[in-house]
Amino acid sequence: MSTELPAWLGNDPGAPFPPVSRALREPDGLLAAGGDLSPPRLLAAYARGIFPWYSEGQPILWWSPDPRMVFRTDRVHLSSRFRRSLRGSRWQVRADTAFEDVVAACADAPRAGQRGTWITADMRNAYAALHRLGHAHSVEAYDDECLVGGIYGVAIGRMxxxxxxxxxASGGSKVALAALAHRLRQWxxxxxxxxxENDHLLRLGAESWPRPRFIDTIDRLCRQPVAPEPWTERFGELPASALAAPAEAD
Structure with a gap:
């Protein structure tokens, strides 16, 4: 176990993060501690390939692991069997219609090998603030009007x-992820x-990228001039059955 300590952030939300090259190897990617979860701090972190991840009772911990897991929006993988099951699906997918419900469901979802959640009350409030600013979004899968799955995250530029x-419900998160990738690819x-990295993400088509490649790519994408805004109207309503075709045919 490394005896190195991460950098400590002060109270100024505009204070710079240390270079991600200084992140620890053990635990992988730990870069800094402290600071706050204000929108300026969070947006500065994500644009530099850094994200917060900590448990209740800990200081805020900031991470930039190497390698980094990513999905290419044209390569999210759904098995042929799962795609066939979607052909007759009545599910519909929307965006930003239940952001706080999605975050709450993610916080309450059991995770293998984990006790409790990293999505603390402070984290929920922080992402709700980003959502109000048009930077945080949720994608929701519905069966009739029942929420059966979802995903949330942060958008900066075209990243x-x-x-x-x-x-x-079985497959709810897969449908939300595939629908998100479908729309993002169109945009x-x-x-x-x-x-x-985890095995579930790998089965869905995620790739492992060296951190320098990831940082270079997101730097370019985050600089794209895309105004933050709610996604409900732009995303529209996407039938889950539209995800039954292979991605190449979309």
Whole structure:
């Protein structure tokens, strides 16, 4: 175990983060501690490939792991069996119609090997503030009017930083993720940040990128002049059945 300590951030939301090259190798990606969760601080962090992740009772911890997991929006993988199951699906997918419900469901979802949640009350309030500013978004899968799955994250320029997803019915998170990728691909957004590797993400088509490649790519995408705004109207309503075709045919 490394005996190095991360940098400590002060109270000024405009104070710069240390270079991500200084992140610890053990634990992988730990860069800094302290600071706050104000919108300026969060937006500055995401644009530099940094995100907060900590548990109740800990100081705010900031991470930039190497390698980094990403989805290319044209390569999210749904199995042939799952796609076939969507052909007759009645589910509909929308955006920004239940942001706080999605965040709450993600916070309450059980995670293998974890006790409790990193989505604390302060984190919920912070992302709700970003949502009001048009930077944080949710994508929701509905069966009739029942929320069956969702994903939320942060948008800067033409880059989407995924934070968490949940299923209340089998396949709910897969549909939300695939619908998000479908729309982003249509809008010319090529990438979704998935943060840290796990087997579930790999099965869905996530790739492992060296951190320098990831940082260079998001720097370009975050600089694209896209105004923050609610996504409800722009996203529209997407039938889950539209996701039944292979991505190449979309």
């Amino acid at each position: 989407f930083f995924g934070e968490s997803m949940f299923s209340a 010319g957004w090529p990438l979704i940040d998935a943060q840290v």
